[in-house]
Structures are given as structure tokens and as C-alpha cells.
Amino acid sequence: MRGRDLTDSERQFxxxxxxxxxxxxxPMALADAxxxxxxxxxxxxxxVRANALAPAEAAAILGTTWPEIIRLTEAGVxxxxxxxxxxxxxxxxxxxxxxxxxxxxxxxVIAALTVNTDPLSVRHFMTTATEGYLDGMSPAAWLLAGQRxxxxxxxxxxxxxx
Numbered sequence: 001m002r003g004r005d006l007t008d009s010e011r012q013f014x015x016x017x018x019x020x021x022x023x024x025x026x027p028m029a030l031a032d033a034x035x036x037x038x039x040x041x042x043x044x045x046x047x048v049r050a051n052a053l054a055p056a057e058a059a060a061i062l063g064t065t066w067p068e069i070i071r072l073t074e075a076g077v078x079x080x081x082x083x084x085x086x087x088x089x090x091x092x093x094x095x096x097x098x099x100x101x102x103x104x105x106x107x108x109v110i111a112a113l114t115v116n117t118d119p120l121s122v123r124h125f126m127t128t129a130t131e132g133y134l135d136g137m138s139p140a141a142w143l144l145a146g147q148r149x150x151x152x153x154x155x156x157x158x159x160x161x162x
Contacts, residue, residue, distance in 0.1 A: 048119045052091035076107035081119045105149035112156035
């Protein structure tokens with residue numbers, strides 16, 4: 001797939017402000033960058049699928065039923081990603097079931113992230129402790145410990161604005 005050519009002003013902006021050299025902006029270099037980005041997306045999608053559960057697996061972990069898992073994903077209580085097949089059942093990223101129970105307030109936190117936040121970034125945000133935030137706990141651990149969701153939602157909202 002070929003993208004459109006850059007205008008002279010776009011090219012100059014990238015040189016002046018993005019740290020790119022003219023050689024980085026040749027048609028061949030841009031095509032290579034597009035291909036690398038497409039490979040990275042495919043690798044990310046494969047990693048998400050490899051670390052996700054089918055609804056039946058999530059149901060077994062939580063001690064509930066497949067229809068209840070589907071209801072929870074549709075309600076946003078469980079975070080899900082599209083499955084492999086168009087229109088197929090969703091996949092449940094396993095990080096949110098590490099404690100074998102639902103993460104309280106997850107729907108509110110996910111809503112604070114932008115709709116375009118990719119699943120790997122959501123996982124990283126929820127499972128990584130950041131120094132100076134949430135007493136050194138990850139957002140998932142904070143919420144599972146019964147802490148108030150407001151600081152996590154503010155943190156998510158702040159990150160979504162970057």
C-alpha cells in the first residue's frame with residue numbers, strides 16, 4: 001500500500017521538529033517505515049491474542065458462565081478485544097484475571113483512556129507501577145486492594161491527554 005507523498009511544508013516540518021533527516025523522508029524510506037509499522041501492529045496483535053482468554057476460559061477462572069462473561073464484556077466490566085474472526089466472540093486479556101476476580105471500577109478506568117488506546121498500552125498501564133503514583137502500586141493492584149478509583153481515573157485521563 002502506498003501512502004500519499006509529503007508536501008514540501010510537511011517534509012520541512014518533520015526535518016525541523018521531528019529530528020528527521022531528508023534521507024528519512026524519501027519514498028523508499030517512508031515505504032520501509034510503513035512496512036515496519038504494519039509488522040509492529042501484527043506482532044502486537046499476536047501478543048494480545050497469545051495473552052488472552054476465550055470467554056469460556058475466563059468463565060472457568062471466575063466460576064461463572066460463558067453468557068455472564070459476554071454480558072460483562074458488553075457492559076464494560078471486563079475489558080475485551082475483538083477475537084480472531086469478524087463477529088466472533090471477544091477475547092479477554094488475561095492480566096485482568098490474575099487475582100481470579102474482577103478488578104473493581106475497571107470500566108471507569110478504561111473509559112478514561114482514549115478509545116484509540118491499543119490493548120498492549122492498556123495492559124501496560126494497568127499492570128505497571130509508576131513511581132510517585134498510587135503508592136507505588138499498579139492501577140490493577142490499587143483497585144484490587146480496595147482503594148478509591150479516582151486517582152487511577154485521573155492518572156488514565158492525564159495519560160490520555162499526552
